[in-house]
Amino acid sequence: MQTQAESIETALNTFFPYKIASGSGSVTIGSAVASATATVTLPAGFTLPPVITVQNTTNGAGRSLMLNFYVYSISATQFTLKLATADAANTGTSYTISYNWTAVQQTA
Secondary structure, eight states, rough: OOHHHHHHHHHHHHOOOEEEEEEEEEEEEOOOOSSSEEEEEOOOOOSSOOOOEEEEEOOGGGGGGGEEEEEEEEOOSEEEHHHHHSSSSOOOEEEEEEEEEEEEEEEH
């Protein structure tokens, strides 16, 4: 049964090479820093580094409005998410910022 399932999965991947996954999380940035990072693990199935889109879902105020997400070190299994102040200055207050992410592999 396992062999048959793997054979079907291989065939589907040949005909439908596109992959999409999504998730959510949060990053906490301390009061005396200008950035914080988090590693996000992607679900299995990506064969190439996907395109990552991140959306802030926290309704913030004050300096939290100056926080931006940056995505880097993208691989087929994970990516690093950086939350940083727009002006590289320390936040002055701790914030926990929630986000949604979407990963799309557009080629086989």
